[in-house]
Amino acid sequence: MIIVKLKKDKEKKIKNGYLWIFKDEIFEITGEKKDGEICNVFSSNFEFIGKGIFSKSSNITVKILSLNDEDINEDFFYKKFFKALKIRTNFGNSYRFFHAEADGIPGLIIDKYEKFLVVQFRNKGVENKKSEILSALIRVFKEDIKGIYERSDFETSSQENLDRNTGLLYGENPPDRFIIEEEGIKYIVDIKNGQKTGFFFDQRKNRVYIRQFSKDAIGLDAYSYTGGFALNMAKYGAKKVVAVDKDEYALELLKENAKLNGVEIETVYDDVEHYLDNTEYQFNLMMLDPPSLIKKKTERLKGVQIFKKISELGIKKLDNYGILSLCSCAYQADISLLIEALRRSVENEGIMLQSLDIITQSNDHPWILQIPESLYLKCFWVRVIK
Structure with missing residues (x-):
C-alpha cells in the first residue's frame, strides 16, 4: 500500500x-x-x-x-454508477453516462448508445480495475444493455504506459453503424471508428440553441465532424448550409445523416482557415467549433492568437447582424480567452460584437464548482454588427 x-x-x-x-x-x-x-x-x-x-x-x-476508508471494489463502482444513472433521466436512450471526476471516478468515461456502452479507461488506476468496473456496469444496467465496447485509443501525453485497447468487453458486438436520436434529429454513429467514442454528446445544448437563428439562414458548420450543427440548421429552415471538415470519413457520415433527416447540406473537405480565405459565400450564421487547441496554461497566448485568426476569417465572411459562435473544448481556453480573441479579431474594424449567450457542456457532462477543470466546453455566441 x-x-x-x-x-x-x-x-x-x-x-x-x-x-x-x-x-x-x-x-x-x-x-x-x-x-x-x-x-x-x-x-x-x-x-x-x-x-x-x-x-x-x-x-x-x-x-x-x-474521502472514506473503504475498499475500491465492485461495490464501490456500483454505487457510483447507480448514482450517475439516477441523475440522467432526461436524455433519451443515448448520452454520456459517466463523466470522470465529475461523477467521482477520475479517468473513466462511459457513453451510452441505445443498448450499448462505450468505455474509455484514461488512467492506469481505472485500467487496473477494469474487471470490477465491468461487473458493476452489468449489475446496474442488467438486461438494458446488449454489449460493452472499449475505445481506449485516445491521444494522451501520459507516461503511464496505458494500454490502447479497443474491442468488445461484454455481450454482443455493436453494429458497425447504428442510428441514435437526439432532440428530434437522427444521427448515424460509428462507435468503433469515429472520433472519441463516436459522437459529441457534450454539444447537445448548443445544437438546440442554434435552431432559433436557422430559419432562412445561410449557415456554416466549420469543423463539422458528422454534422451536428449543420443538421440542426438545415432541419430548422436554413436556406443553405455548408459543412467543412478535414475528416473524409466523417463527411461521408454527414452526407448519410443529411439523407436520413431529409435535408440538403453542402460538404467541403478542406482546412477551415483555407476555406474561409477562399470561399465566395457570405454567411449570416456560423459555428466555429475547432478541436482542442491548447493543453497547458503556458499555451494560452498561442491560444488567443489561434482563436483570433479563426474568428477574424469567420467574421469577414459574415453579413451584418450575422450570428457567430466560437467554441473551446479545452479547460485552459476559458471564457476570458475567447473574449480576448474575439475582441482582438475586430480591432480597428469598427465592428461591434454583441454578446448573446455563453453556453457550456450538456448536463450529462456535469461540471463541479469545486473542480474548475471539469468545466471544459464553452461556446460564446455573438451578433456581429458592422
Whole structure:
C-alpha cells in the first residue's frame, strides 16, 4: 500500500471538494511507487484524508476516489454508477453516462448508445480495475444493455504506459453503424471508428440553441465532424448550409445523416482557415467549433492568437447582424480567452460584437464548482454588427 503524507494545510482543498493532489503538495511517499495503485492519503498530522489513484508519472500525483476508508471494489463502482444513472433521466436512450471526476471516478468515461456502452479507461488506476468496473456496469444496467465496447485509443501525453485497447468487453458486438436520436434529429454513429467514442454528446445544448437563428439562414458548420450543427440548421429552415471538415470519413457520415433527416447540406473537405480565405459565400450564421487547441496554461497566448485568426476569417465572411459562435473544448481556453480573441479579431474594424449567450457542456457532462477543470466546453455566441 502506498501512503501519501501531505504538507501542512494541503488537506483543506480536498475536504472542500477539489480532489487533485500535485507533487509539490506532498511531504512524503512511502511504499512502492507504481502508476495506478490505490493509495491512502494523510494530512501532516496523520489524519486520514482519503483514497486515490497514484501516479508517479504525472504532476497530479493523486486523484482522490473517496474521502472514506473503504475498499475500491465492485461495490464501490456500483454505487457510483447507480448514482450517475439516477441523475440522467432526461436524455433519451443515448448520452454520456459517466463523466470522470465529475461523477467521482477520475479517468473513466462511459457513453451510452441505445443498448450499448462505450468505455474509455484514461488512467492506469481505472485500467487496473477494469474487471470490477465491468461487473458493476452489468449489475446496474442488467438486461438494458446488449454489449460493452472499449475505445481506449485516445491521444494522451501520459507516461503511464496505458494500454490502447479497443474491442468488445461484454455481450454482443455493436453494429458497425447504428442510428441514435437526439432532440428530434437522427444521427448515424460509428462507435468503433469515429472520433472519441463516436459522437459529441457534450454539444447537445448548443445544437438546440442554434435552431432559433436557422430559419432562412445561410449557415456554416466549420469543423463539422458528422454534422451536428449543420443538421440542426438545415432541419430548422436554413436556406443553405455548408459543412467543412478535414475528416473524409466523417463527411461521408454527414452526407448519410443529411439523407436520413431529409435535408440538403453542402460538404467541403478542406482546412477551415483555407476555406474561409477562399470561399465566395457570405454567411449570416456560423459555428466555429475547432478541436482542442491548447493543453497547458503556458499555451494560452498561442491560444488567443489561434482563436483570433479563426474568428477574424469567420467574421469577414459574415453579413451584418450575422450570428457567430466560437467554441473551446479545452479547460485552459476559458471564457476570458475567447473574449480576448474575439475582441482582438475586430480591432480597428469598427465592428461591434454583441454578446448573446455563453453556453457550456450538456448536463450529462456535469461540471463541479469545486473542480474548475471539469468545466471544459464553452461556446460564446455573438451578433456581429458592422
